[in-house]
Amino acid sequence: MTAWSVLEITGVAAFAVSGALTGIQKKLDIFGVLVLAVTTAIGGGVLRDVIIGNTPPLTFRDPTFFVISAVSTIGVCFTYRWIHKFQYTIQIFDAIGLGSFTATSANLAIQHDLNTLFIVTTVAVITGIGGGVIRDVFVKEIPYVFRQEVYAITTIAGAVSFYYSQFYLPGNTPLYLCFGITTGMRLFCI
Amino acid sequence: MTAWSVLEITGVAAFAVSGALTGIQKKLDIFGVLVLAVTTAIGGGVLRDVIIGNTPPLTFRDPTFFVISAVSTIGVCFTYRWIHKFQYTIQIFDAIGLGSFTATSANLAIQHDLNTLFIVTTVAVITGIGGGVIRDVFVKEIPYVFRQEVYAITTIAGAVSFYYSQFYLPGNTPLYLCFGITTGMRLFCI
Amino acid sequence: MTAWSVLEITGVAAFAVSGALTGIQKKLDIFGVLVLAVTTAIGGGVLRDVIIGNTPPLTFRDPTFFVISAVSTIGVCFTYRWIHKFQYTIQIFDAIGLGSFTATSANLAIQHDLNTLFIVTTVAVITGIGGGVIRDVFVKEIPYVFRQEVYAITTIAGAVSFYYSQFYLPGNTPLYLCFGITTGMRLFCI
Numbered sequence: 001m002t003a004w005s006v007l008e009i010t011g012v013a014a015f016a017v018s019g020a021l022t023g024i025q026k027k028l029d030i031f032g033v034l035v036l037a038v039t040t041a042i043g044g045g046v047l048r049d050v051i052i053g054n055t056p057p058l059t060f061r062d063p064t065f066f067v068i069s070a071v072s073t074i075g076v077c078f079t080y081r082w083i084h085k086f087q088y089t090i091q092i093f094d095a096i097g098l099g100s101f102t103a104t105s106a107n108l109a110i111q112h113d114l115n116t117l118f119i120v121t122t123v124a125v126i127t128g129i130g131g132g133v134i135r136d137v138f139v140k141e142i143p144y145v146f147r148q149e150v151y152a153i154t155t156i157a158g159a160v161s162f163y164y165s166q167f168y169l170p171g172n173t174p175l176y177l178c179f180g181i182t183t184g185m186r187l188f189c190i
Numbered sequence: 191m192t193a194w195s196v197l198e199i200t201g202v203a204a205f206a207v208s209g210a211l212t213g214i215q216k217k218l219d220i221f222g223v224l225v226l227a228v229t230t231a232i233g234g235g236v237l238r239d240v241i242i243g244n245t246p247p248l249t250f251r252d253p254t255f256f257v258i259s260a261v262s263t264i265g266v267c268f269t270y271r272w273i274h275k276f277q278y279t280i281q282i283f284d285a286i287g288l289g290s291f292t293a294t295s296a297n298l299a300i301q302h303d304l305n306t307l308f309i310v311t312t313v314a315v316i317t318g319i320g321g322g323v324i325r326d327v328f329v330k331e332i333p334y335v336f337r338q339e340v341y342a343i344t345t346i347a348g349a350v351s352f353y354y355s356q357f358y359l360p361g362n363t364p365l366y367l368c369f370g371i372t373t374g375m376r377l378f379c380i
Numbered sequence: 381m382t383a384w385s386v387l388e389i390t391g392v393a394a395f396a397v398s399g400a401l402t403g404i405q406k407k408l409d410i411f412g413v414l415v416l417a418v419t420t421a422i423g424g425g426v427l428r429d430v431i432i433g434n435t436p437p438l439t440f441r442d443p444t445f446f447v448i449s450a451v452s453t454i455g456v457c458f459t460y461r462w463i464h465k466f467q468y469t470i471q472i473f474d475a476i477g478l479g480s481f482t483a484t485s486a487n488l489a490i491q492h493d494l495n496t497l498f499i500v501t502t503v504a505v506i507t508g509i510g511g512g513v514i515r516d517v518f519v520k521e522i523p524y525v526f527r528q529e530v531y532a533i534t535t536i537a538g539a540v541s542f543y544y545s546q547f548y549l550p551g552n553t554p555l556y557l558c559f560g561i562t563t564g565m566r567l568f569c570i
Contacts, residue, residue: 023336031343032336046241051426053435055243056304056313063308114436118443123436133518138323139332142519146403146412153411213526221533222526236431245433246494246503253498328513329522 004100004172007179011100012065014093016041016072017083019135021090024080026139036135037073038066044130048105048123052112091190099183101127102155103175106162117163124159125152128182150189158182194290194362197369201290202255204283206231206262207273209325211280214270216329224263226325231259234320238295238313242302281380289373292318292345293365296352307353314349315342318372340379348372384480384552387559391480392445394473396421396452397463399515401470404460406519416515417453418446424510428485428503432492471570479563482508482535483555486542497543504539505532508562530569538562 019040023033042059049057059065076083083090105127109120129145129152136143145151162178169177209230213223232249239247249255266273273280295317299310319335319342326333335341352368359367399420403413422439429437439445456463463470485507489500509525509532516523525531542558549557 026332028332028336032332035336035342050240050430051436051440053243053433056241056309060241060309060312061306066308116441118446119436119440122440122446137327137517138336140330140520142406142408142412146408146415146518152415216522218522218526222522225526225532240430243433246431246499250431250499250502251496256498256502327517328526330520 004175007096007100008104009068010093011097012041012068013072014090014097015044015101015131016069017076017090018094018132019069020073020076021080021083022135022139024076030077033077034070034073036138037076038069039138040131040135041065041069041072042131043134044101044127044132045105047130047134048108048127051126052109052114052123054108054112088190092187095183095186095190098128098151098155098186099158099179099181102158102182103162103178106159106178107175110166117160120163121156121159124162125155128152128155151186154182154185154189157185194365197286197290198294199258200283201287202231202258203262204280204287205234205291205321206259207266207280208284208322209259210263210266211270211273212325212329214266220267223267224260226328227263227266228256228259229328230321230325231255231262232321233324234291234317234322235295237320237324238298238317241316242299242304242313244298244302278380282377285373285376285380288318288341288345288376289348289369289371292348292372293352293368296349296368297365300356307350310353311346311349314352315345318342318345341376344372344375344379347375384555387476387480388484389448390473391477392421392448393452394470394477395424395481395511396449397456397470398474398512399449400453400456401460401463402515402519404456410457413457414450414453416518417456418449419518420511420515421445421449421452422511423514424481424507424512425485427510427514428488428507431506432489432494432503434488434492468570472567475563475566475570478508478531478535478566479538479559479561482538482562483542483558486539486558487555490546497540500543501536501539504542505535508532508535531566534562534565534569537565 016037019037020033023036028036042065045059045065046057049055102124106120106124109123114120114123132145133143158178158181161181162174165174165177206227209227210223213226218226232255235249235255236247239245292314296310296314299305299313304310304313322335323333348368348371351371352364355364355367396417399417400413403416408416422445425439425445426437429435482504486500486504489503494500494503512525513523538558538561541561542554545554545557
């Protein structure tokens with residue numbers, strides 16, 4: 001398992017945790033909490049894959065992300081009394097998720113020959129915010145990203161850095177740069 | 191018309207009825223009731239086709255399901271005073287719809303070479319619950335499936351039975367087995 | 381720039397204005413207003429492209445519509461006190477948008493060999509109403525089109541006129557006919 005897989009898994013888990021916590025706050029039953037957590041964690045990636053024509057979506061071909069989301073949700077259910085006090089910790093995880101989703105998606109767009117700055121950024125933003133938007137629509141909230149401008153701006157900054165750095169930096173370096181900028185900016189703004 | 195077509199049509203009609211009844215309860219006008227009924231009846235199938243890359247969706251290539259939904263809606267509008275007392279009857283139809291949607295979608299996934307247990311089940315669940323989720327989002331309810339765990343579990347059981355039985359059972363038998371398990375479990379839990 | 385481009389740009393701008401005004405009324409911050417405006421303006425087209433398998437969606441390949449939406453939103457933010465009194469003016473723009481979206485989409489469907497009356501009409505309706513439905517779901521309203529029957533009916537009439545006239549009328553004439561019927565009927569009904 002590479003360092004990158006660790007970041008990606010942390011990201012999926014963090015998004016699942018945010019979905020599960022929202023579900024518990026909205027008094028859904030255990031199954032509803034699970035569905036909401038999974039939707040939040042994989043929703044952005046599914047939207048992305050449908051939009052770039054990468055069907056069926058990656059998450060549906062390989063159950064890894066699904067299993068991670070389910071395990072995270074079960075974890076949340078057992079530790080809710082303890083974990084929900086740590087909004088700050090959750091936001092750190094969420095920032096890691098945002099960074100890894102942005103970098104992975106920008107990279108995937110390039111691999112699919114979608115290599116203009118505009119489309120790389122758009123694809124990255126949709127993936128980064130998509131899961132959260134779906135979560136909020138399901139529980140009847142105006143999506144968080146509409147009320148928290150800085151959220152999407154960090155994704156845009158990360159995607160732009162990825163796009164330009166890929167011409168000059170070797171191997172996986174642009175991925176880590178994009179992750180660092182997105183997550184770093186997000187953490188700075190919490 | 192085969193026995194299978196009859197089950198499929200019953201399913202679409204049942205989902206349309208549930209959408210139309212919801213629309214009337216939410217005091218939409220006749221056109222809104224129609225749109226909600228059609229969306230509920232075909233939404234799951236459209237989501238499925240977009241996700242597996244089967245575009246344009248089957249329902250848009252052939253107006254049959256659309257016509258069935260429209261006719262069902264008109265039927266509901268004329269019999270509302272009478273029909274809305276029969277929640278139990280509607281749930282029976284809904285169970286038939288869930289069973290036929292699950293079986294058809296599991297089968298379609300296999301035909302599209304998506305033949306792992308995970309993706310067959312995922313595709314079946316999305317089709318089975320998709321229409322109802324869209325309906326509930328449109329009328330500002332937290333989706334029913336988030337509050338009624340047993341709904342999705344019957345779909346999962348049906349899809350799993352389809353997946354394993356297709357290796358051993360001939361012809362359409364896995365379709366009927368999947369339908370029987372999904373609908374049977376759902377009826378049992380009402 | 382052809383006369384048709386002018387109509388199309390007017391349409392996108394009008395839809396963006398309706399999204400921006402909705403966002404301001406719902407007290408979103410400036411970024412939320414921008415996202416809602418862009419979503420309203422491009423949402424229908426993105427849905428259409430995903431559904432007909434035209435991925436990635438046209439709007440993501442070329443930033444023109446995005447830029448128009450952003451500029452319109454900024455315009456709305458500076459002129460809100462003045463513009464929100466002119467609901468009537470906005471509805472005129474909205475009717476122009478509906479007409480141009482309907483005609484463009486019906487045309488695009490034909491170009492993608494989707495040439496039955498049913499699918500041309502369906503694609504046109506989804507594009508015409510899609511953006512507004514997404515806008516209303518995001519701000520927790522039951523979609524406007526569910527409460528305003530005439531909206532979708534004008535799209536249907538336009539798409540039907542396009543479908544039949546393309547066999548007899550040369551060049552871009554069916555586009556303008558479709559636009560005239562959709563926009564004309566809508567203006568008549570305001």
